[in-house]
Amino acid sequence: MTSKQVKATVHIANQSVPICSLYSQEEVNKSLSFQPFKDWLVAFNKQEESRQNEFDIKSIDIQSIDYFGDKIGFVKFKANVQYKETGKSAPGIVFMAKDQPDKVILTLQPRIPVPHFAFPELPAGMLDGSGNFTGTAAKEIEEETGLVIKEEELVDMTELAYGDQWRGVYTSAGGSDEFLRLFTCIKHMKKSEIDELEGKLTGLRDHGESITLKLVSFEDAWKASPDAKLLSSLALYQALKDKVDKLK
Numbered sequence: 188m189t190s191k192q193v194k195a196t197v198h199i200a201n202q203s204v205p206i207c208s209l210y211s212q213e214e215v216n217k218s219l220s221f222q223p224f225k226d227w228l229v230a231f232n233k234q235e236e237s238r239q240n241e242f243d244i245k246s247i248d249i250q251s252i253d254y255f256g257d258k259i260g261f262v263k264f265k266a267n268v269q270y271k272e273t274g275k276s277a278p279g280i281v282f283m284a285k286d287q288p289d290k291v292i293l294t295l296q297p298r299i300p301v302p303h304f305a306f307p308e309l310p311a312g313m314l315d316g317s318g319n320f321t322g323t324a325a326k327e328i329e330e331e332t333g334l335v336i337k338e339e340e341l342v343d344m345t346e347l348a349y350g351d352q353w354r355g356v357y358t359s360a361g362g363s364d365e366f367l368r369l370f371t372c373i374k375h376m377k378k379s380e381i382d383e384l385e386g387k388l389t390g391l392r393d394h395g396e397s398i399t400l401k402l403v404s405f406e407d408a409w410k411a412s413p414d415a416k417l418l419s420s421l422a423l424y425q426a427l428k429d430k431v432d433k434l435k
Contacts, residue, residue, distance in 0.1 A: 191207040191208055191209055191248060192207065192208070192209075193205045193206065193207055194206050194207065194208050194210075194212055194215040194216075194249075195212075195215060195216070195219060197219065197228065197247070199228060199231060199232060199235070199244050200231070200232055200235035200236070200240050200242070200244065201240065202243070202244055204244045204245075204246060204247060205246045205247070206219065206246070206247050206249065207246050207247070207248045207249070208248065208249035208250075210249060210252060214252055215249060217252075217259055218249050218252055218259065218262050218264075221259050221262055221283070221285070222285070223262070223283040223284065223285060224262060224283060227281065227283065240271070241270065241271060242268045242269065242270060242271065242277065243268070243269045243270075243271055244266060244267070244268050245267040245268070245269065246267045247264055247265070247266050247267070248264060248265045248267065249262065249263075249264045250263045250264055250265060251263040255285070258285070259285065260284065260285050261282065261283065261284050261285070262282075262283045263280070263281070263282045263283070264281050264283075265279050265280055265281070266279035266281060267279060288404045288405065288406060289404070289405035289406075290381060290402045290403065290404060290405065291309075291402070291403050291404075291405050291408040291411075291417075292310065292332055292334075292384065292400060292401075292402060293307045293308060293309060293400070293401045293402075293403060293408075293411060293412060293414075293417070294307070294308060294309070294310050294331050294332070294389075294398045294399070294400060294401070295307055295398065295399040295400070295401050296308075296397060296398045296399070297397065305399065306412070306414075307401055307403075307411055307412035307414065308412055308414035308416060308417060309414060309416045309417045309420060310327055310328050310331040310332055311327060311367075311416055312324075312326070312327030312330070312331075320343060320368045320370075321338045321341050321343060321370070322338055324336075324341055324368070324370045325337065325338050325340075325341060328372070330389075331389055331398055332384070332387075332389055332400060333384075333387065333389050334374070336372055336374075340372050340374070341370045341371070341372050342370060342371050342372070342431050342434050343368060343369075343370055344369045344370065344371055344420070344423040344424065344427055344431070345367070345368050345369050345423070346368075347427055347430055347431070347434075348423055348426070348427060353366075354366045355367050355368045355369070356368075356369060356419050356423075358415055367415075367416055367419065369416065369419055369420045369423055371420065371424055371431060381402065384400050384402060385400065385401070385402050386399060386400065386401075387399070387400045408421060409421055
């Protein structure tokens with residue numbers, strides 16, 4: 188194939204726009220399913236609507252596709268766009284990169300009963316007697332990760348799920364009344380700040396804590412550790428995601 192061929196059409200601003208490329212039909216279809224591309228289409232449509240359809244979109248030429256393994260990492264395309272009044276072209280080179288995946292912070296520290304000298308788990312601590320679950324969680328997060336979290340940034344998923352019916356999530360109801368209060372906190376950080384967390388040494392050294400931080404992708408977090416806190420939190424978050432998002 189020596190010339191670009193129309194591989195598909197997309198609906199943009201009340202126009203049926205051809206998608207052209209030298210790439211195979213399968214790769215073009217993957218590009219159209221690429222989340223940054225879908226987000227761009229939504230944003231473009233909103234802009235066109237607010238500007239009363241100021242542009243004609245002649246075509247979109249997908250010029251390059253780069254992969255991370257079997258998943259698309261980058262897409263470069265040219266949107267051939269013209270002003271309706273003048274017929275002049277508008278700059279239309281677009282380079283799209285996949286967003287960094289969401290990360291979960293785990294702590295690595297010795298857990299002798301297991302035994303494991305660098306057991307991966309969610310940051311956690313004991314209630315200090317005040318009954319302030321959220322304040323204690325924020326304090327423990329700062330001590331174990333160095334991240335300063337405001338109480339209002341934390342969502343108590345156990346309260347959201349069970350209200351006053353249960354005190355929390357029970358880890359071994361047959362032999363103990365110990366329970367967990369599970370919180371989620373979503374923070375948006377620069378990539379450089381996220382990278383600095385990996386391998387960071389934390390913990391209260393004068394209290395005998397020796398903690399190293401580890402970052403894992405949210406998607407694969409369940410595979411990273413058999414920690415009950417982690418697995419319970421992931422399950423609750425997936426079940427409550429819509430409610431949690433409304434509170435953020």
